[in-house]
Amino acid sequence: MFNKSYINLSSFYFFYFSALGAFLPFWPLYLNYKSFTPYEIGVITGTMIGTKIIAPNVWGWIADKTGLRHRVIQLGALSCFIIFTFASSMESFSGMVALIFLFSFFWNASLPQFEAVTMTSLGSSYNNYSQIRLWGSLGFILSVFSLSFLTQNYGIEVVPTCILSFLFLTFITTLFVKNTNANQKKHNNSLLSIALKPAVIGILLSCFLMQVSHGPFYAFFAIYLTENSYSTNSIGFIWSLGVIAEILIFIKISSWIPKYGLQNLFIVSFLFASSRWLLISFFPESVIIVTLATLFHAITYGMYHAVSISLIHEYFTEELQGRGQALYSSISFGLGGSIGSIYSGYFWESLGGSTVYLYASLFAFLGLIVSLILVKSKYRNI
Secondary structure, eight states: OOSHHHHHHHHHHHHHHHHHHHHHHHHHHHHHHTTOOHHHHHHHHHHHHHGGGTHHHHHHHHHHHHSOHHHHHHHHHHHHHHHHTTGGGOOSHHHHHHHHHHHHHHHHHHHHHHHHHHHHHHGGGGGGHHHHHHHHHHHHHHHHHHHHHHHHHHOGGGHHHHHHHHHHHHHHHHTTOOOOOTTOOOOSSOHHHHHTSHHHHHHHHHHHHHHHHHHHHHHHHHHHHHHTTOOHHHHHHHHHHHHHHHHHHHHHHHHHHHHHOHHHHHHHHHHHHHHHHHHHHHOTTOHHHHHHHHHTHIIIIIIHHHHHHHHHHHHSOGGGHHHHHHHHIIIIIIIIHHHHHHHHHHHHHHHOHHHHHHHHHHHHHHHHHHHHHHOOOSSOOO
16 A cells, blocks of 8 residues: 555645644644733634635635646645744734634645545545545644654744744645546536535534534643643643544544444544543543543544545545535534634633533534434445
């Protein structure tokens, strides 16, 4: 499997998620260092996530209509690098929101289209997606370890420079992406007719609720641990454990999908998510329990995402692949993620982190109910 295509696909995931590994745990801490309030951090983070509501659909439409998916990926990566060069010099709240809006509009161009490239390249072996995607998790964990060391020894102000370096390397990998649109067949159904199928509504609504529940984790988990007297090294270590568990799931999930079915695995991920946020809410001072809850990330992100990508690929085929992945990204990570981030910031100071994580558990439980009722897949049987 370690052929040229595998290396090209894997290297993009590695550096893209290396950049994300610098963002998620450390960007809120950097904004806190720059004296932004919790509400402002929530809005800034929500802006980055919120552009996923529109941007992936715009880029997906352009990629599917022009047949130049690889150019969309390259343009997005290069624009991100150029825009983020101004991040460290931005001091005002409005300026930072504007910069993050522009940055994330192009950031959200790349990944959904690259997911479509990967799934198309795999063809009928798409359950092996996780074998390629695990390199993203490896990049993420190496980034977290590196940033933990650097911020501990040189201060949190090194974060923008590190992110910028990863963005440049991500762009370099896009130069080796091949176009996969050229020979795709015309789809007989419209995007809307597929999206309005009850099973697809169930998938998208469940994914939306999953990402709403993850809002306080992505925006405030590092701050939450800091408030409970965890060091930056401890925070980086806990994040890394979650990603290690995620990598192990990515290794195994390709064999689990045929054995247990997409539908069953999808449902289980919501049960773990609801339990995860309850543990973090009630026992933030316990390193053991927080670590255990973080290991659930293997299920609530690793397994959940691999299964979700496969479910979307099952329903959105041929020339609708790019827009199908974009729709999944915009509704779940975009709309769900932005609402999750903004409500977390809004209630954080008034109600406290523990209460916000209780809300997160409730949203995940609602996703469990929706997935039980609506989600269907032909890969269901155990």
